[in-house]
Amino acid sequence: MAVWAWAVGAFCFLASGLSNIPNEKCLGQECTPIIAAEDRITPERCTVLENTQNAVYSIKIKIGTPKKEFRVVADTGSNVLVVPGISCAACKRAGKELYNYRNSKTAMLTRHASKITYGSGTVQGPLIHDTVTAIGVESSNQSMLIMEQENIQSYSSFSFDGIMGMGMPVNAMGTKNSAPGEDRSFFAQAGVDAFTMCFGKGPRPNGVLKLGSKRNTTFMFEKVIGEVHWGVKLDGVHIDDDKDKIDGICQGQKGCAVIVDSGTTLIMAPSRHLVHLYSSLCSFLPSCESLAGKNAEPSLRSDMFLTTLLSCPDEMDNLPDLKFSLSEHKVSLTKETYIMKAHTKELAMNNFMSGLNHSINFAQMDQLEEACVPAFMPMRMRSRKFGPIWIFGMPLMREYTVMFNRNQGSVPAVGFSKTSKCTGCNEGAMVSAAGLITKYREEPTHLSPTYIRKPNLILEAEKSEYVRL
Numbered sequence: 119m120a121v122w123a124w125a126v127g128a129f130c131f132l133a134s135g136l137s138n139i140p141n142e143k144c145l146g147q148e149c150t151p152i153i154a155a156e157d158r159i160t161p162e163r164c165t166v167l168e169n170t171q172n173a174v175y176s177i178k179i180k181i182g183t184p185k186k187e188f189r190v191v192a193d194t195g196s197n198v199l200v201v202p203g204i205s206c207a208a209c210k211r212a213g214k215e216l217y218n219y220r221n222s223k224t225a226m227l228t229r230h231a232s233k234i235t236y237g238s239g240t241v242q243g244p245l246i247h248d249t250v251t252a253i254g255v256e257s258s259n260q261s262m263l264i265m266e267q268e269n270i271q272s273y274s275s276f277s278f279d280g281i282m283g284m285g286m287p288v289n290a291m292g293t294k295n296s297a298p299g300e301d302r303s304f305f306a307q308a309g310v311d312a313f314t315m316c317f318g319k320g321p322r323p324n325g326v327l328k329l330g331s332k333r334n335t336t337f338m339f340e341k342v343i344g345e346v347h348w349g350v351k352l353d354g355v356h357i358d359d360d361k362d363k364i365d366g367i368c369q370g371q372k373g374c375a376v377i378v379d380s381g382t383t384l385i386m387a388p389s390r391h392l393v394h395l396y397s398s399l400c401s402f403l404p405s406c407e408s409l410a411g412k413n414a415e416p417s418l419r420s421d422m423f424l425t426t427l428l429s430c431p432d433e434m435d436n437l438p439d440l441k442f443s444l445s446e447h448k449v450s451l452t453k454e455t456y457i458m459k460a461h462t463k464e465l466a467m468n469n470f471m472s473g474l475n476h477s478i479n480f481a482q483m484d485q486l487e488e489a490c491v492p493a494f495m496p497m498r499m500r501s502r503k504f505g506p507i508w509i510f511g512m513p514l515m516r517e518y519t520v521m522f523n524r525n526q527g528s529v530p531a532v533g534f535s536k537t538s539k540c541t542g543c544n545e546g547a548m549v550s551a552a553g554l555i556t557k558y559r560e561e562p563t564h565l566s567p568t569y570i571r572k573p574n575l576i577l578e579a580e581k582s583e584y585v586r587l
Contacts, residue, residue: 163254164543167192167317167325172512173383173569175317175325176278179252181262182222188215190282192315192327193381194348194522195574197285197303198234199250203243203264212274217246217264224249224258232263241268250304252282253329257307272569284313284380285574286348287524305524312523315380316540317515319454321564325515326540337521337533338447343375343504344587346576348522348532351445352376352508355391357398358438366394366416372505375587376442378520378532382511382573383565384470385456389496391506395440396420396492402436403427424471430459430490449534455517458493458565468567470495490562499575501587509573516540516563 167175168189176189181201188201202209204218219225226247233242243266250260265280287301305313312331318324340350352374354363368374368391387395397416400406400423410422427434437453471491493513500506514520519540521533576586 162328162330164326164328165253166543167315167327169317169322169324170277171566171569172322172563173566173571174276174278175315175380175512177252177282177327179250179282181217181250182219182248183224184222185251186215186217186221188217188279189277190280191278191381192284193281193379193574194284194315195377195379195381196281196283197288198283199260199262199280199304200234200241200265200283201262201280202268203266205266206243206268208268208274209265209279214279217262219246219248219264222248226259234263241265241270243267252304252308253313253327255308255310255329257304260304260307261302275569281381284522286342286344286346286530288346311525312521314519314521315515316519316537317512318540319516319563323516323540326543328543331521331523331525337535338449339521339523339531339533340444340446342530342532343445344501346586347377348379348530349375349377349501349504349507349587350532351504353443353445355395356441356443356448358441363443364394364398367391368506370505372503374506374508375501375504376444376508376510377573377575377587378510378514378522379573380512380515380520381571382509383570384493384495384511385513386495386497386499386509386511386573388498388500388506388508391508392492392494392496393417393420395494396423399423399437400426402438403431403433404436405431405433424492427457427491428462428489430488434490447534449514449518451513451517454562455513456493457490457562458513459488459562460491460565460567462487462489464567465489465491468570470567470570491565493563493565495570495572497572498583499585500583501585504587507585507587511573513563 165177167177169175174191176191178187179190180187190199190201201217202214204216206216209216219227228245228247230245231243232245233240241263243264246262246264247259248262250257250262283303284305285303287303287306310329312329314328316326343349343351352368354368354373356363393416397419400410400419403423403426406419406422406426409426410419434453434457437457439450439452440456441448441450497509517537518534519537521535523531523533
């Protein structure tokens with residue numbers, strides 16, 4: 119099956135409009151007034167993030183009057199609410215819930231349509247406004263793209279209907295009548311100042327999404343350095359308590375940037391950085407060190423690390439924590455988080471580790487065997503101002519509760535706090551307090567390579583390797 123890849127290129131807005139749509143009063147600044155950033159104080163609300171294949175976390179929302187329920191991906195890597203419409207034949211065949219504006223008393227139509235180009239295909243359809251309820255809050259006249267056509271790979275294989283973008287506070291549904299930088303996302307129109315996410319550990323754990331920013335005192339905050347993505351500075355990677363950074367990673371004057379994205383299955387990084395990381399980790403597996411030798415080239419040591427890891431040897435217990443130096447703080451990942459298990463048959467069909475200087479013939483392995491693999495995937499993207507780009511995907515949110523604060527002073531911020539448990543919406547279910555943490559000692563999370571989702575990245579130009587951070 120095809121890899122589930124959602125790499126956003128850009129928004130393309132159709133100029134011709136829709137001739138049979140009568141009302142466009144809800145466009146631009148004529149929409150429901152946006153609540154000023156300083157006035158956004160969100161009552162705490164909570165909902166369960168439903169896990170599908172350890173690759174997608176989704177929530178339930180309701181749209182229209184009367185309300186109709188949809189399941190949408192909670193995606194911090196995009197900023198648009200997208201749901202399938204009744205004119206989408208492919209969506210209907212896939213058994214998706216379909217939106218019909220004629221059935222809603224609060225629907226407001228526009229003369230504009232939108233086409234969104236993803237790395238795995240496109241979606242397009244009209245821009246419509248309606249009342250949306252999610253996570254216990256409501257947004258009137260909410261901007262949405264109603265899919266009439268889609269050719270996204272593997273869309274029919276998932277249980278969700280659409281996507282709820284929870285990205286940076288920027289213009290989420292641009293039209294010619296919108297003011298530059300105007301934020302029309304769900305959280306902006308609903309007056310949400312901040313939200314937190316955590317994902318559980320185990321075979322198929324769910325997660326928790328909460329609104330509100332009352333837990334600020336327990337979080338390590340990093341200022342967002344971009345204007346489009348939840349990106350922060352990344353200065354380097356350390357092995358456990360080693361003060362020295364791993365050579366070859368985020369060196370130079372620019373260093374790196376890292377985007378925190380709930381919709382990306384793995385941690386993404388430049389292939390040359392992963393080669394140096396795996397070469398360093400080889401030192402902690404005696405059989406890898408024996409095969410490669412201490413003085414071998416990093417590419418050979420990287421190959422030997424991946425090969426040794428496949429058999430899930432007992433010596434994996436020797437693997438250290440990885441620590442990532444951000445601008446102000448460090449976040450760490452345990453081996454239980456950065457090592458995953460996958461079926462070798464699926465790896466043979468989709469070797470997501472390709473792009474490094476190695477080739478592993480999974481087809482020759484026992485088809486019933488599970489293999490251990492790192493929760494990293496090579497990606498070639500960079501920012502002109504901040505250098506190479508990493509993506510902190512779902513593995514980080516299995517280790518940390520992450521707060522996305524849309525109003526941390528004058529600059530948006532991302533906060534990190536170690537999670538002791540992430541089990542539900544009852545009182546105390548999402549706990550993030552320093553000093554109360556015990557290390558997880560669980561089986562690595564199981565990964566299905568078929569369902570890997572890549573990040574939604576807005577590029578400077580189509581097919582460019584430069585990201586608008």
